[in-house]
Amino acid sequence: MYSFQDLGGDSITLKPEGTAPVCRAYIQHGMANLPQPVRLFYENPHFRYERPQAGRVRQHHQFGVEIIGDPSPQVDAEVIELGWTYLSSLGLQGLTLKINSIGDSECRPAYMELLGTYLAEHESSICEDHQKRYKTNPLRVLDCKKRSCLSVSAEAPSSVDHLCDACREHFEGLRSTLDDLVEAGAMAPYTVDNRLVRGLDYYNRTVFEFEPTEEKSQSTLLGGGRYDPLIEILGGKPTPGIGFGSGVERVMLNLKAQGIEVPAARPLDIICVHVGDNARRKLIILAATLRAAGKSVIVASEGRSMKSQMRYANNSGARYALILGDRDLEQGEATLRPLTTDAPEKQVALDAAAIATEVT
């Protein structure tokens, strides 16, 4: 975690993830009294202290969703489908969806023991780092991307083969819903991956991740899972929850790698070009009125030649130039000139409402 002392000597820790804060908010703001389940999302900065590298920065932004208050596998599928829709609608290709069930407090202890025994039998094949640590956290070995560990984890016992009845039923419910969605073409196919785990014990049952085709050490684009025990741990009444988080910068990295253009910001609607001082004053008023009508408007800087103003309008990517000279002022009309199309320019009355209807 990114902790430090601020100038006043207080110890500050920056928020590292989204799910627990959302759950705290759920408790603190009495969202248990809203119609259940509640569906929430966030998009905000998160921080980590580890040294930055490709796909990992100290301050990044995470987009996430949570559904709190529904234990059914139906919402697991909904969350996964939403994650798929989010990533695929951006145009990302070659996404792999992996799912797994890590059981719950009922069945996990026995599985962990089984896994621990298996790892002990294959200790010599585990990578150096994990030889020392597999006893305290055997799940880490499954997550390890080193070749030696991969060969061990591939043959390791799968948690889905050792679920209690309730967890198995839940997982089967999820799979059948996902299968329906896949069959209907609403989602990409998935694979069950017994190596998909979560280190923290507030996670249970469903876990899932979307990865790009080229899997590297820091590559997960979107990951999530069920955290039924969490709200109770945080001091609330037992309340199930599931959600996902997705790193915005990492998604952007993948968009870039696939040559996908991020849609440009909405262009400026109008730049007002003036000839003469009276015209400029009138344009300032018109611009204010047009802004109130929802248009984005800039009045070109005072004292520039018309050519300069037009060049500015062009280079700014504005859609229209509204041209007003002192001469036009007497006629009571201005020229509205399209800049991004070859449509002819129009004479318009000096009336914001009339101009706004021309700028659609």
Add this chain to the structure above:
RNA sequence: GUGGGCGUAGUGUAGUGGUUAACACGUCAGGUUGUGGCCCUGAAGAUCGUGGGUUCAAUUCCCAUCGCUCACCCCA
């Protein structure tokens, strides 16, 4: 925390132990009289990351430091 690579105008890059550090794009202006885009001309803009050292002389060589970056580590 560990190791590698890199730090030159807004951006991307050249470059050299020695007079005013170059180019492209971008920005701004002008190319006459109230109309952008193309073209032409011109201008602004860099203490060559910072500090120290070697040297008659350093942006160029050396060291340190900071920053960026890639990997390791770690990973709620």
